[in-house]
Amino acid sequence: MKGEGAGQSDAAAQAVGVPDMLDAIRHAVGQKHDEVPIGVLEGRVTGLSGLSISLSGLRDFTGVGDRVRVLGLDGRETEAEIVAFQGDIAIAMPFGSLEGIGSGCRATFQMFGPEERRRRAGGALLVNESWKGRVVDPMGRPMDGKGPLAPGGVVQKLHAPPPEAALRARLGPRIDLGVRALNLFATCREGQRLGLFAGSGVGKSTLMGMLARNTACDVAVIALVGERGREVREFVEDDLGPEGLAKSVVVVATSDTSPLMRREAAYAAMAAAEYFRDQGKSVLMLMDSVTRFCQALREIGLSSGEPPATRGYPPSVFAELPRLLERAGPGLMDAEGKAGQMTAMFSVLVEGDDHNEPVTDAVRGILDGHVVMERRIAESGRYPAINVLRSLSRTVPGCNAPEENALVLEARRDLSTWEEMQDMVRLGAYRPGNDPQVDRAIRVAPAIEGVLKQQRGEKATLAESFDALRGALSVDEVSG
Numbered sequence: 001m002k003g004e005g006a007g008q009s010d011a012a013a014q015a016v017g018v019p020d021m022l023d024a025i026r027h028a029v030g031q032k033h034d035e036v037p038i039g040v041l042e043g044r045v046t047g048l049s050g051l052s053i054s055l056s057g058l059r060d061f062t063g064v065g066d067r068v069r070v071l072g073l074d075g076r077e078t079e080a081e082i083v084a085f086q087g088d089i090a091i092a093m094p095f096g097s098l099e100g101i102g103s104g105c106r107a108t109f110q111m112f113g114p115e116e117r118r119r120r121a122g123g124a125l126l127v128n129e130s131w132k133g134r135v136v137d138p139m140g141r142p143m144d145g146k147g148p149l150a151p152g153g154v155v156q157k158l159h160a161p162p163p164e165a166a167l168r169a170r171l172g173p174r175i176d177l178g179v180r181a182l183n184l185f186a187t188c189r190e191g192q193r194l195g196l197f198a199g200s201g202v203g204k205s206t207l208m209g210m211l212a213r214n215t216a217c218d219v220a221v222i223a224l225v226g227e228r229g230r231e232v233r234e235f236v237e238d239d240l241g242p243e244g245l246a247k248s249v250v251v252v253a254t255s256d257t258s259p260l261m262r263r264e265a266a267y268a269a270m271a272a273a274e275y276f277r278d279q280g281k282s283v284l285m286l287m288d289s290v291t292r293f294c295q296a297l298r299e300i301g302l303s304s305g306e307p308p309a310t311r312g313y314p315p316s317v318f319a320e321l322p323r324l325l326e327r328a329g330p331g332l333m334d335a336e337g338k339a340g341q342m343t344a345m346f347s348v349l350v351e352g353d354d355h356n357e358p359v360t361d362a363v364r365g366i367l368d369g370h371v372v373m374e375r376r377i378a379e380s381g382r383y384p385a386i387n388v389l390r391s392l393s394r395t396v397p398g399c400n401a402p403e404e405n406a407l408v409l410e411a412r413r414d415l416s417t418w419e420e421m422q423d424m425v426r427l428g429a430y431r432p433g434n435d436p437q438v439d440r441a442i443r444v445a446p447a448i449e450g451v452l453k454q455q456r457g458e459k460a461t462l463a464e465s466f467d468a469l470r471g472a473l474s475v476d477e478v479s480g
């Protein structure tokens with residue numbers, strides 16, 4: 001879109017081409033290094049509407065995704081990203097607040113040569129080992145008052161593409177999630193990506209905290225996107241606890257931050273997880289929630305003039321969502337055929353408990369499995385409130401032993417019979433002895449429910465989970 005509507009000026013820029021012209025400028029001023037800015041382009045604010053800033057004077061040298069600095073009347077500088085062009089006017093959105101910015105304010109853009117420009121595009125983080133145990137914002141700035149972070153030596157691009165599909169490793173071995181309901185009914189392999197679908201207040205954050213603490217992984221990266229400020233501290237202190245935090249990097253953008261910051265929180269967490277994965281580690285990526293990420297994209301899309309399509313979400317949301325989710329999963333294989341793995345759990349807030357709303361639908365189609373949490377189960381006091389009959393991991397049964405598969409199958413059959421018949425049984429409309437399968441379900445289902453129940457502080461390994469299920473299913477043998 002750059003330079004759209006051009007024609008009246010800068011004929012030279014069009015004749016020579018912008019990169020050539022930048023080279024010529026650099027040559028003229030005697031600059032050798034690409035990393036040094038060639039110059040600073042100055043534009044002006046021509047209007048503000050909603051969340052977007054219109055800027056003139058930036059055409060020809062800026063494009064979508066470029067970052068500019070807007071100088072407010074109070075002397076504060078706000079960073080903003082160009083999200084669209086309307087003719088000669090660049091439409092930008094701020095990372096911070098718009099306060100103090102008015103019509104006529106100055107906006108500056110640092111011009112770099114083509115190579116450095118590519119390197120800087122979209123922002124980057126310098127992650128390293130010392131980030132574990134820390135809470136950071138999407139720009140990599142500490143948010144936990146524990147002092148500055150030591151920058152790492154590897155530039156992790158925020159908007160990196162997913163690894164080349166053909167060169168990606170396969171899924172790793174079975175991963176121990178430390179939560180019985182998941183270990184048994186949504187058994188995962190390293191590098192698998194799951195959606196966690198739940199309404200509000202059903203126990204997503206608690207389950208994510210349990211996963212961060214209990215999962216057998218080297219490092220956990222947790223993205224808290226659009227949470228209320230109060231919840232962040234609660235999550236870090238209560239759900240994660242010191243033990244979980246020690247092996248985690250938490251990236252936060254609360255609900256009061258700009259949509260760009262909320263979008264970047266998801267990308268920054270992904271970049272941090274990629275850093276650890278690319279070192280050959282087994283990484284657990286937890287994102288709460290993808291819905292808030294999509295809502296941030298919706299705000300950005302609508303502000304840049306995109307039309308709302310499905311339930312107010314513009315089409316770009318559903319184009320960008322797979323680009324984020326695809327980055328999770330196995331890493332690239334090294335010369336010895338080894339690779340790091342990023343196992344991921346993305347929470348989806350099922351608005352109004354409607355499992356057909358567009359974000360739920362889109363996420364379900366992209367990932368390798370889903371876990372459904374239900375209010376009805378939470379209300380009955382059984383936590384984590386996972387409906388195991390509606391949850392599914394696409395790598396099961398391949399990753400379990402045949403005996404384990406048989407146990408899970410049996411348990412599913414009993415639970416499903418119980419679900420179908422429980423009202424009849426409670427009303428006394430079923431006479432025991434009529435159907436052996438129903439009789440068995442009546443005896444066994446409460447024991448299976450007992451296995452699914454797990455306190456927040458409790459951990460259950462894969463072996464312990466299967467032992468518990470074996471015990472529950474043999475209740476029948478003992479009593480019957």
Ligand SMILES: Nc1ncnc2c1ncn2[C@@H]1O[C@H](COP(=O)(O)OP(=O)(O)OP(=O)(O)O)[C@@H](O)[C@H]1O
Pocket residue numbers: 198199200201202203204205206207383384454455456
């Ligand atoms: N494993 C558990 N054991 C006991 N209680 C639980 C468990 N998981 C969740 N709860 C209860 O459910 C409540 C809500 O949980 P949580 O905050 O994790 O839900 P949420 O889905 O993240 O909510 P929100 O949509 O508001 O973010 C908790 O305050 C707690 O009382």
Ligand SMILES: [Mg+2]
Pocket residue numbers: 204205206231288
């Ligand atoms: Mg929550």
